Amino acid sequence: MTKLSLNRRHLLKAAAIGSVALASPAYLRRAHASGGEVNIWTYNNFVPESFKKQFEADTGIKVNVRLVDDQGKQFNLLAAEQPNPTVDIMTVAGHRFLQFIDSDLLAPLDTGRLKNWGNINPTFSESDWSTIKGNKWGAPILSGMEVLSYNTDYVSAEEARTWDTLFSEKYANQTAYIIQDMMSIIMLKMGYDGNMVAYLDKPEEAARIVEEAKQFLIKHKPLVRKYYDGGAEIQQMFVNQDIVLGHSWNGPAAALINDGFPLDMTIPKEGSYGFVYTYNIAKNAPNADNAYIFLDAILSSPEIGAAMTKASGYISTYKDASNHLTDLEKKSTSFTDEELASLQFFRAEANKMKYGLIDPAVEAIKAA
The missing domain is CATH 3.40.190.10 (Periplasmic binding protein-like II)
Structure with a gap:
């Protein structure tokens, strides 16, 4: 029998150590700091800490993460806050899109504002479930x-x-x-x-x-x-x-x-x-411009996708992300x-x- 003396703090520390330092995208390093904030409701480890720190340093935008653990709770909270939500970016599973869309809680995603949309594997970004009523509603990040x-x-x-x-x-x-x-x-x-x-x-x-x-x-x-x-x-x-x-x-x-x-x-x-997690922009998001800056940045490289897999254990939707995983990490996601x-x-x-x-x-x- 093998018994490891582990706790959640140890697990999070290990995940953080395993994540490579993420170079900031060139277009962000050249950009004038935007300032302000972006509020994100997401699951544990879905925003790699190294990416968050680099993004804040490059843009001046403070990233406020509120952890969620249930789609239903997230829906109820957002519904209670409308028409003036406190959140900018949600994390909605693809099979729950209709519930949020029919309740008018999400804004259609303007993929034209995302230069890095093409970095998502089209198996996820262009699949049938990802387009509803002629619109995209989220950026697939993890499956x-x-x-x-x-x-x-x-x-x-x-x-x-x-x-x-x-x-x-x-x-x-x-x-x-x-x-x-x-x-x-x-x-x-x-x-x-x-x-x-x-x-x-x-x-x-x-x-x-x-x-x-x-x-x-x-x-x-x-x-x-x-x-x-x-x-x-x-x-x-x-x-x-x-x-x-x-x-x-x-x-x-x-x-x-x-x-x-x-x-x-x-x-x-x-x-x-199976399911796919996506980043979505809330209807009437208070910091919508910053939300798009954040989304474009987190989609900018396969290394970031790999870091998200390392931290969360879920499979990245990014092209070539697996090239940046160890053999053990590939095994645990296949x-x-x-x-x-x-x-x-x-x-x-x-x-x-x-x-x-x-x-x-x-x-x-x-x-x-």
Whole structure:
């Protein structure tokens, strides 16, 4: 057994050390300092500290980062602040675009103001989900997926190839997952469309499927150690050996792997879902000009994309970013063809119906 005496502060320090110093883009070094500020709501480690310091020095723009850990909380906060939000740049997952757009919370992205838009891999920047109502709504920065993470000292690779292991008696009270995300995976595991697009015209069938998934999780509730919310939380549970396997995003898992913890991750044979994080500009953003300066700067080089991957563990959307990763970092952000074949991407078309059913189901599971 390998036990590392790690804590979150250590992990963040390690990530910071692993990030290369980022040279400031030439166009910024030549520019007259703009001054002012830009307010960003984003996830932990999505703005590399070395980039933030260099950007502030080059432009005179102070970067204020407010950490978020949940798309729903971010939506509710922004909705409460409109029409005068305090935020300039949001971090919205592509499959949640419609919720923000339909509620008139985001401004269409003017890619003509981003000289470095072409540095994004067109697989992400020009994909179907990225254009809604004829507009771009965000700059793709990182992509990820929901995986089964496991401590290799206790759980075998063969066991981790199925989601069933997460609900087995063998690992009772040694597991954790995010209930809302697990609902989609359980529906997929049962042979249903976890995106619920197939049931847009069949609301009764959609309700039945969500109920079936809910009852599955209620039945297996005695086996789970904890329902959690954020990446740092599951990292700490693994480090403390409170759990030996759990559903997670690949980013937090990759960070532990790169730090030397005996962890691995897989996309189980029943399948899972992938997603893309984007930077978006809030409608009525108080510092919109500075927001565009920030976005163009953070898109300016593959080295910055690699630094974002090093810090967050998610896969960069930038062209050639992987050329600036170590072999271990590449390993922690890649999957086999067999695993990727069972991966689907989250879609947004049925989100209103889906979350209208899932959100009450989640509360029922917690209360059961």
